Amino acid sequence: MTHDHDAPSSPRCETLEADQVSDWLSRHPDFFEGREALLASLQLSHPQTGGAVSLVERLIATLRARTEQAEGQRQALLNAARQFDQQAGAMRGLTLSLLQAESPDALAQTLTAELSERFGVAHMALWRQLSSGEWAQPPTHALDDDTDQWIADQRSTASGCLTLDAATAARLLPGTTLSGGRGAVTRLALGERHGYLVLAHPEETALPWIMEAENMSYLGDVVARLLLRTPS
Incomplete structure (x- = not known):
């Protein structure tokens, strides 16, 4: 008769939180070296369509979105600078005209x-x-x-x-x-x-x-x- 305390211990199932996985991968950036098949098999949702795409496609989409955002911010700064120059020019012209009043x-x-x-x-x-x-x-x-x-x-x-x-x-x-x-x-x-x-x-x-x-x-x-x- 085998007692429970004599039975070999079963492997413990441990659930990892997403933050734990993220933290571990950040500390082991070389994990995917030599595991190209694993990388190729990873599927993520596309940020616009919601369909499944590869990790590389998702990275490209993310980088494209960041590039577009940066371009929008750059354009907004340029527009603000042009507007400031126009306003400064108008105020300068007004001041010069007023200086001529006697x-x-x-x-x-x-x-x-x-x-x-x-x-x-x-x-x-x-x-x-x-x-x-x-x-x-x-x-x-x-x-x-x-x-x-x-x-x-x-x-x-x-x-x-x-x-x-x-x-x-x-x-x-x-x-x-x-x-x-x-x-x-x-x-x-x-x-x-x-x-x-x-x-x-x-x-x-x-x-x-x-x-x-x-x-x-x-x-x-x-x-x-x-x-x-x-x-x-």
């Missing part, structure tokens, strides 16, 4: 024309506190205390960019025909005085890039410095 009114008129031609911005207002005896000529408007406080309140709730209705557009851009859209406002530091530059677009989406906050801030700095240097 008075605040000439500066405002040049700014209006340049914004329309280069950036597609057809609505602009320049609010500033005027010197004694100085008259406002559109798009320049005299900034009084009430308007100053109202514009400041609008900026504090909208971070410089706000949705326009007919009443808001008429207050920000006197004489405008806008009944909606988006407006961008930046404050001008004019020494002891200050002012506001207001741009508007009739649509709420696809705004001209010049109306983005960072670009508005830069444009406001340029305009403020030129206003300070040109005699009233």
Whole structure:
């Protein structure tokens, strides 16, 4: 009579997890050397069709997909670089044109024309506190205390960019025909005085890039410095 403890032990069946197999193969990269038949017999699913393909075909498909992804990323970077160059060129051209203005009114008129031609911005207002005896000529408007406080309140709730209705557009851009859209406002530091530059677009989406906050801030700095240097 044979007791269980006298019986030879059976081989233990051990289940390997996928991560264990992957880890082992990564530590033994030469495992498939001399086992070409095993490599040839391996079947994987195709990433697009789902059908069974050889390991080599799967590797080719994977490499092709990575190449296409890298090419897409490269093209996106090239497009971004071209766009940046175009924007930098447009801003440079605008700045050079503004530098030729010999008075605040000439500066405002040049700014209006340049914004329309280069950036597609057809609505602009320049609010500033005027010197004694100085008259406002559109798009320049005299900034009084009430308007100053109202514009400041609008900026504090909208971070410089706000949705326009007919009443808001008429207050920000006197004489405008806008009944909606988006407006961008930046404050001008004019020494002891200050002012506001207001741009508007009739649509709420696809705004001209010049109306983005960072670009508005830069444009406001340029305009403020030129206003300070040109005699009233």
